[in-house]
Amino acid sequence: MNDGWFAGLDPGDGDAAARRIREGSAPEPADWPGLAVESGFADDEADYYDRLREATLAATRAAVTERERADDQQLVHAVRAMDDCERTANELAERAAEWAGALFDEAGSGVDGARAVAERDPDTAAERRAVSLAERVVDLADETEELERFIEETAPAVAPNLAEMAGPVLASRLMALAGGLKPLARKPSGTVQVLGAEDALFAHLAGRAPSPKHGIIYTHDYVRGTRPEDRGSAARAFAGKLAIAARIDHYSGDYRPDLHEELRERMAAIRARADDGTENAEGGDDE
Amino acid sequence: MSEESGDGALPAGVERRTFDGERRLATRGKPVYGEPTDGAWRAWDAGRSKLGAMIASGMDVGLSGGETVLYLGAASGTTVSHVADFAGPTYAVEFAPRPVRDLLDAAADRDRLFPLLKDARKPDTYAHVVESDVDAVVQDVATRGQADVAVRNAQFLADDGRLLLAVKARSEDVTADPADVFEDVLGTLTDAYEVLETARLEPYHEDHLGVVATPDRSE
Numbered sequence: 325m326n327d328g329w330f331a332g333l334d335p336g337d338g339d340a341a342a343r344r345i346r347e348g349s350a351p352e353p354a355d356w357p358g359l360a361v362e363s364g365f366a367d368d369e370a371d372y373y374d375r376l377r378e379a380t381l382a383a384t385r386a387a388v389t390e391r392e393r394a395d396d397q398q399l400v401h402a403v404r405a406m407d408d409c410e411r412t413a414n415e416l417a418e419r420a421a422e423w424a425g426a427l428f429d430e431a432g433s434g435v436d437g438a439r440a441v442a443e444r445d446p447d448t449a450a451e452r453r454a455v456s457l458a459e460r461v462v463d464l465a466d467e468t469e470e471l472e473r474f475i476e477e478t479a480p481a482v483a484p485n486l487a488e489m490a491g492p493v494l495a496s497r498l499m500a501l502a503g504g505l506k507p508l509a510r511k512p513s514g515t516v517q518v519l520g521a522e523d524a525l526f527a528h529l530a531g532r533a534p535s536p537k538h539g540i541i542y543t544h545d546y547v548r549g550t551r552p553e554d555r556g557s558a559a560r561a562f563a564g565k566l567a568i569a570a571r572i573d574h575y576s577g578d579y580r581p582d583l584h585e586e587l588r589e590r591m592a593a594i595r596a597r598a599d600d601g602t603e604n605a606e607g608g609d610d611e
Numbered sequence: 612m613s614e615e616s617g618d619g620a621l622p623a624g625v626e627r628r629t630f631d632g633e634r635r636l637a638t639r640g641k642p643v644y645g646e647p648t649d650g651a652w653r654a655w656d657a658g659r660s661k662l663g664a665m666i667a668s669g670m671d672v673g674l675s676g677g678e679t680v681l682y683l684g685a686a687s688g689t690t691v692s693h694v695a696d697f698a699g700p701t702y703a704v705e706f707a708p709r710p711v712r713d714l715l716d717a718a719a720d721r722d723r724l725f726p727l728l729k730d731a732r733k734p735d736t737y738a739h740v741v742e743s744d745v746d747a748v749v750q751d752v753a754t755r756g757q758a759d760v761a762v763r764n765a766q767f768l769a770d771d772g773r774l775l776l777a778v779k780a781r782s783e784d785v786t787a788d789p790a791d792v793f794e795d796v797l798g799t800l801t802d803a804y805e806v807l808e809t810a811r812l813e814p815y816h817e818d819h820l821g822v823v824a825t826p827d828r829s830e
């Protein structure tokens with residue numbers, strides 16, 4: 325059934341209208357203004373649009389308030405769970421592969437190997453267990469992907485600038501390492517730069533190692549994809565903008581295109597050093 | 612590339628006017644983002660608006676004023692507020708709650724701008740609200756899978772309607788050559804559209820491609 329938001333609605337019931345806008349759906353659009361007039365929901369097209377305006381304003385106002393409470397903590401849980409699922413899947417995959425190798429002729433390794441084993445028809449009790457184990461591996465690997473999809477959908481709503489700048493997964497990891505968006509927004513950029521490198525940092529503070537140049541942000545192409553002698557500058561510039569992004573996301577939530585533009589320019593400048601063979605005076609001109 | 616190069620006919624309700632000694636696009640409406648005004652007119656900053664840049668650089672966007680528009684990626688309403696100033700009923704879809712707070716303010720001052728907190732990748736969640744046969748789908752979502760979003764929303768367009776799409780290369784792949792990204796995006800678009808015109812949006816927006824397309828319903 326392809327119904328518009330107003331189908332069967334009492335024109336005077338604003339709450340119900342707003343709820344329909346928020347929660348309804350339809351397989352495809354239709355000539356809603358025409359149908360609304362035809363069904364007597366609205367007197368004419370102008371009246372329909374007036375009602376639609378009331379309903380969308382009310383629905384969207386309510387949805388915004390509710391979603392703003394949808395929080396960073398869900399992302400923190402999700403990204404931790406994703407990492408656990410992935411690690412566990414890989415560990416179990418090894419065990420499953422070892423077992424399958426003893427039972428079947430050809431058994432590949434890793435999660436892909438487990439996927440192949442999970443497809444088999446077991447004949448013996450031992451094979452049944454080995455195949456079943458492989459199925460758990462596949463489930464975990466699938467759950468990892470589902471969690472990643474959830475993170476990709478949720479992070480831009482919770483932290484639009486951070487998600488755009490770092491990508492949804494790294495943005496969530498940074499929030500997880502800091503304990504949430506608010507604590508992340510309060511960290512100076514030097515701390516953001518080494519989040520995830522706590523072990524190396526303690527070793528440094530104890531006088532046992534040089535200071536780490538980057539933590540988890542190393543996984544981003546801005547850092548990893550920059551030649552080693554410029555990585556410190558890249559990490560510093562990236563962390564500086566990430567810290568600002570976290571503050572904007574926490575305090576205002578506006579998407580700020582300029583911020584992303586500035587970072588891209590800064591990164592392009594750092595990478596250009598490699599092209600013109602400029603010697604990098606480490607720590608020279610960076611913020 | 613000069614600011615005056617655009618001589619594609621402007622939609623009714625959009626004019627080139629002088630603000631602080633500079634010729635800029637303008638529409639009539641309540642100010643939204645601190646833009647300069649001149650009487651009832653407010654400057655439409657092409658540097659902050661991809662559609663503004665497409666129009667300013669003379670692309671044939673096929674708008675004449677009064678159209679029904681579906682706008683995807685409305686953010687805080689910078690561009691869609693100008694669209695609502697000169698177009699007819701304007702549906703504004705945005706999925707991030709916080710910018711929508713500002714979008715609500717822009718909508719409160721305009722009687723045919725309908726804000727929707729929805730995900731543009733899931734058109735079925737607003738197909739019960741947005742009407743069929745809209746004249747234009749304007750899209751500026753700047754996230755991965757931009758072409759796919761446009762394909763999924765083709766169902767809202769009239770046969771002779773226009774997709775006015777801004778593609779941001781970096782949203783697809785930070786490291787790839789923008790030209791390759793644009794080629795990929797245009798390839799995906801052909802699943803549902805015939806591309807009529809493309810142009811890079813420099814100097815207004817770096818590594819962005821403006822695309823004008825029309826639904827391809829040949830099958």
Ligand SMILES: C[S@@+](CC[C@H](N)C(=O)[O-])C[C@H]1O[C@@H](n2cnc3c(N)ncnc32)[C@H](O)[C@@H]1O
Nearest residue numbers: 684686689690705706707730731751752753754
């Ligand atoms: C570059 S900004 C848009 C700026 C706006 N068009 C303007 O000119 O005023 C991109 C916006 O698209 C939104 N966006 C990204 N993916 C989306 C999706 N799947 N559904 C709805 N909005 C999306 C982002 O939250 C962001 O606000």
